[in-house]
Amino acid sequence: MLRRSDFQSVYEHGFRVPGPFFVAFCFAKEAQPRARVGFAASRALGGSVVRNRIRRRLREAVRLNLEKLGPRWNVVLQARKAALTADFSDLNREIQRLFSRCGA
Numbered sequence: 001m002l003r004r005s006d007f008q009s010v011y012e013h014g015f016r017v018p019g020p021f022f023v024a025f026c027f028a029k030e031a032q033p034r035a036r037v038g039f040a041a042s043r044a045l046g047g048s049v050v051r052n053r054i055r056r057r058l059r060e061a062v063r064l065n066l067e068k069l070g071p072r073w074n075v076v077l078q079a080r081k082a083a084l085t086a087d088f089s090d091l092n093r094e095i096q097r098l099f100s101r102c103g104a
Helices: 004-013 048-068 088-103
Strands: 015-018 022-028 036-040 073-079
Touching: 004 022, 004 036, 004 073, 015 088, 022 088, 036 048, 048 073, 048 088, 073 088
Parallel strands: 036 073
Antiparallel strands: 015 022, 022 073
């Protein structure tokens, strides 16, 4: 997801799933060919290098687990500072937990 309107739709109509490395907002939308995931990292997390590194780590964890998420889901991940220093296996496990919760 890239457009602001898509992010706003998920924030307004979806449900919130808190976690140690990110806060996820999930919204099921009918008639959608595949799942879409957006990433948000506020300036409070640090400079652009830090924010981009956090987004890259989250994006890779999502890429590895995207097939576990059903095609009708729109998900926005708001990064937390802990996502920068967390072990990647922990980050990956949290993404798996989120996607299984969305699938249920």
